[in-house]
Amino acid sequence: MGLKKMMVGFLGSVIAIGGFLEVATADLKFPMLVYRTGAYAPNGIPNADGFVDYYKMINARDGGIGGEKIVFPECETGYKTQVGVECYEKHKENAMVFQPMSTGITYQLIPKASADGVTVYSTGYGRTSAKNGKVFKWIFNAPATYWDGASIAVRHILKQNMGNIKGKKIALVYHNSAYGKEPIRTLQVLAKKHGYKLMLLPVDHPGQEQKATWLKIRKQRPNYVLMWGWGVMNQVAIKQASSIKFPMENFIGIWWSGSENDVMPAGAGAHGYKALTFNAPGDDYQVHKDIKKYVHDKGQASGDGSHFGTVLYNRGLFQAMVQVEAARVAQKIHGTSKITPAMYRDGMENVDLNAKRMEELGFKNFAPPFKNTCENHGGSGLAAVQQWDAKAKKWNMITEYMYGDAEVVDKLIAEDSTKYAKEQKIAMRCN
Amino acid sequence: MIYKETGQFKSTYESDHSIFPLIQDKIAFNILMLVAFLVVPFFIDSYWEKAILIPFLIYSMAAIGLNILTGYCGQVSLGTGGFMAVGAFATYKIMTFFPELNIMIIVLLSGVITAFVGILFGLPSLRIKGFYLAVATLASQFFIIWLFNKVPWFYNYSDTGQITVSERTMFGVAVTGANAPPYATYLFCLILVVVLGFAAKNMIRSKIGRSWMAIRDMDIAAEIIGVPPLKTKLSAFAISSFYIGIAGSLYFAVYLGALEVTESFDIMAISFPVLFMIIIGGLGSMLGSFLGAAFIVLLPIFLKNVMVDLIGLSAVTAKHFEITIWGLLMVVFLILEPHGLARLWSIAKEKLRKWPFPY
Numbered sequence: 176m177g178l179k180k181m182m183v184g185f186l187g188s189v190i191a192i193g194g195f196l197e198v199a200t201a202d203l204k205f206p207m208l209v210y211r212t213g214a215y216a217p218n219g220i221p222n223a224d225g226f227v228d229y230y231k232m233i234n235a236r237d238g239g240i241g242g243e244k245i246v247f248p249e250c251e252t253g254y255k256t257q258v259g260v261e262c263y264e265k266h267k268e269n270a271m272v273f274q275p276m277s278t279g280i281t282y283q284l285i286p287k288a289s290a291d292g293v294t295v296y297s298t299g300y301g302r303t304s305a306k307n308g309k310v311f312k313w314i315f316n317a318p319a320t321y322w323d324g325a326s327i328a329v330r331h332i333l334k335q336n337m338g339n340i341k342g343k344k345i346a347l348v349y350h351n352s353a354y355g356k357e358p359i360r361t362l363q364v365l366a367k368k369h370g371y372k373l374m375l376l377p378v379d380h381p382g383q384e385q386k387a388t389w390l391k392i393r394k395q396r397p398n399y400v401l402m403w404g405w406g407v408m409n410q411v412a413i414k415q416a417s418s419i420k421f422p423m424e425n426f427i428g429i430w431w432s433g434s435e436n437d438v439m440p441a442g443a444g445a446h447g448y449k450a451l452t453f454n455a456p457g458d459d460y461q462v463h464k465d466i467k468k469y470v471h472d473k474g475q476a477s478g479d480g481s482h483f484g485t486v487l488y489n490r491g492l493f494q495a496m497v498q499v500e501a502a503r504v505a506q507k508i509h510g511t512s513k514i515t516p517a518m519y520r521d522g523m524e525n526v527d528l529n530a531k532r533m534e535e536l537g538f539k540n541f542a543p544p545f546k547n548t549c550e551n552h553g554g555s556g557l558a559a560v561q562q563w564d565a566k567a568k569k570w571n572m573i574t575e576y577m578y579g580d581a582e583v584v585d586k587l588i589a590e591d592s593t594k595y596a597k598e599q600k601i602a603m604r605c606n
Numbered sequence: 607m608i609y610k611e612t613g614q615f616k617s618t619y620e621s622d623h624s625i626f627p628l629i630q631d632k633i634a635f636n637i638l639m640l641v642a643f644l645v646v647p648f649f650i651d652s653y654w655e656k657a658i659l660i661p662f663l664i665y666s667m668a669a670i671g672l673n674i675l676t677g678y679c680g681q682v683s684l685g686t687g688g689f690m691a692v693g694a695f696a697t698y699k700i701m702t703f704f705p706e707l708n709i710m711i712i713v714l715l716s717g718v719i720t721a722f723v724g725i726l727f728g729l730p731s732l733r734i735k736g737f738y739l740a741v742a743t744l745a746s747q748f749f750i751i752w753l754f755n756k757v758p759w760f761y762n763y764s765d766t767g768q769i770t771v772s773e774r775t776m777f778g779v780a781v782t783g784a785n786a787p788p789y790a791t792y793l794f795c796l797i798l799v800v801v802l803g804f805a806a807k808n809m810i811r812s813k814i815g816r817s818w819m820a821i822r823d824m825d826i827a828a829e830i831i832g833v834p835p836l837k838t839k840l841s842a843f844a845i846s847s848f849y850i851g852i853a854g855s856l857y858f859a860v861y862l863g864a865l866e867v868t869e870s871f872d873i874m875a876i877s878f879p880v881l882f883m884i885i886i887g888g889l890g891s892m893l894g895s896f897l898g899a900a901f902i903v904l905l906p907i908f909l910k911n912v913m914v915d916l917i918g919l920s921a922v923t924a925k926h927f928e929i930t931i932w933g934l935l936m937v938v939f940l941i942l943e944p945h946g947l948a949r950l951w952s953i954a955k956e957k958l959r960k961w962p963f964p965y
Contacts, residue, residue: 209921211922212922212926212929248921249922251910251922251925253925256870257661257875264653279866282768282864289784291784356767357765359765380872
């Protein structure tokens with residue numbers, strides 16, 4: 176009996192702790208699912224720091240959004256789906272928006288958040304067909320999707336080959352998960368359209384073991400290698416590529432495989448490695464000056480402050496900025512500063528970040544402008560190619576922002592989202 | 607004082623052989639059941655459901671399954687993740703093939719399918735033992751995960767290999783899908799765990815369970831006294847896989863709702879943790895399966911909530927502490943009592959008989 180008592184006591188104390196969970200509800204709550212531990216921490220930390228610094232800056236500079244302070248409880252997921260579910264359940268009450276920072280967790284949350292009425296914003300990751308706002312009311316993935324990314328990478332390759340890549344071999348090295356598998360369908364359709372051969376090379380979690388993958392590449396000599404990697408997988412892949420002397424300028428990563436942390440370990444070998452991006456690198460934008468002034472100079476930088484101005488830190492700023500802007504739009508639409516999660520969603524759907532607005536927010540030329548609408552939750556779909564300069568230790572933009580292959584991508588999105596709507600019996604919106 | 611058996615006389619074989627021979631145990635268990643069935647459903651919210659109780663019940667089910675195989679029959683298995691994946695994908699395929707079928711039948715059928723797969727992968731156990739068998743089951747883990755990744759038929763040709771559950775109801779209430787109320791999913795899992803838990807307990811106390819234990823303790827001796835190794839070992843694999851398959855089915859249909867095979871059924875995500883559950887809980891103990899599941903699943907959440915919400919540590923510091931404390935506790939418990947938490951409990955019971963006047 177003693178043990179049962181102990182168990183009841185244990186459960187009881189968990190209940191008691193459960194009661195402490197929700198404290199601040201008057202403010203605007205932006206829960207953060209982060210991973211500062213585990214195999215994905217090298218990418219998770221700078222990104223999370225970007226978020227935190229931006230929220231702190233808004234609270235210090237403007238006193239919050241429309242007078243409402245931002246609270247941003249962190250929940251450590253370690254990139255694990257199950258823990259992500261726990262974090263979501265813990266923080267979903269009155270939450271404005273969730274940014275899962277993991278495609279696996281995003282897939283988890285899509286049905287749950289849709290049923291609970293919570294916005295999920297998966298910035299350039301997650302389920303591509305969530306771009307279709309007619310089906311996915313609560314899910315947003317602006318400014319670009321993986322299928323945009325895949326077709327932009329192919330477009331870049333086309334440009335380098337004067338528009339003809341018939342018979343060329345393109346390999347996709349991907350994280351063997353929902354995330355890495357996202358682009359395969361698009362690349363297959365594009366292979367038919369442009370006549371290239373596609374080689375699929377999965378890398379299992381966490382991605383440290385890639386010897387066999389790169390041996391295959393050395394043997395079969397694909398002309399180009401695309402990569403959908405994350406965490407340590409990126410670093411290992413780039414190191415391996417340089418050790419088999421693969422021409423780095425023919426190695427293109429998605430926007431999650433193009434940060435300083437990914438290329439640094441390979442040293443000079445990484446010179447010339449390319450990656451897509453939908454935001455600019457650097458730390459001389461107005462927003463950086465504000466963060467310096469209001470956060471860093473007061474000694475309140477998140478983490479050790481060493482990631483300031485890096486690619487993923489800047490992406491964190493961009494993601495946080497869109498989330499904050501959505502709250503502002505919602506406040507304007509509904510005429511109240513105390514917005515509810517449902518009102519917030521309306522704000523996110525009407526976000527219009529044109530060049531002028533970006534400049535006002537301190538993000539001049541930081542990212543291409545985009546706009547969400549009822550039908551389109553996926554933004555503009557613009558991305559550019561950046562290249563790593565190992566001597567200067569710096570990313571350089573080498574192309575303009577370009578569109579993906581809308582003809583192919585839009586059709587696939589419509590197909591996939593209608594299938595989902597049918598399976599889940601969702602009625603189409605925006606009619 | 608309170609916990610003593612003096613004066614409790616058994617006058618029938620039935621009462622002598624009951625699962626809880628002591629009246630105090632019986633009362634405590636009945637109270638626990640009453641609370642679980644009649645109190646908790648009224649107070650459960652979605653955090654308690656999705657983060658605590660459902661995972662606890664599902665992992666308990668998997669731990670019971672593995673305990674039958676490893677704890678009672680002595681066949682070490684590292685294939686739990688693979689067998690759970692079989693349960694999950696069987697559920698998904700049956701669900702999409704027969705949209706009208708009742709979810710309870712789907713779950714049980716998934717268990718049956720997993721049982722057959724278990725028998726298939728149990729065949730090597732007739733020739734190899736101990737660590738060597740562990741390696742063979744490890745192969746089954748990798749093979750099954752690879753298969754569900756490689757053959758698109760299993761995930762209905764979806765682009766990302768994700769499988770997603772659709773809504774199913776019991777008595778008009780949804781038990782799967784995002785709209786299922788917390789009490790419904792909780793009761794659904796609880797009923798399965800309680801019914802199958804009793805079934806397992808009784809199997810262990812009957813002929814089949816005794817033959818498992820005979821094989822575990824010394825297989826040659828068991829064979830000489832007439833326990834057929836083929837039948838016994840394969841029945842352990844079948845029944846164990848049945849339980850694990852049901853755990854996998856619930857894990858997919860009720861708990862996660864959408865999953866991807868490599869991440870969700872990874873050896874580090876399922877196989878090892880479930881093995882640790884039964885080692886820490888107690889090999890060859892029903893109670894141990896539950897205690898182990900609680901230790902592995904609930905303790906990290908408990909530690910996290912204490913450190914983040916009560917003490918106010920940052921999420922990442924708390925995580926580092928959590929990993930350290932959890933690991934330390936695991937070592938401490940195993941040094942303190944190598945036979946697991948269940949043994950610790952029975953020692954506590956011994957002490958309780960004399961409490962508060964030990965002589």
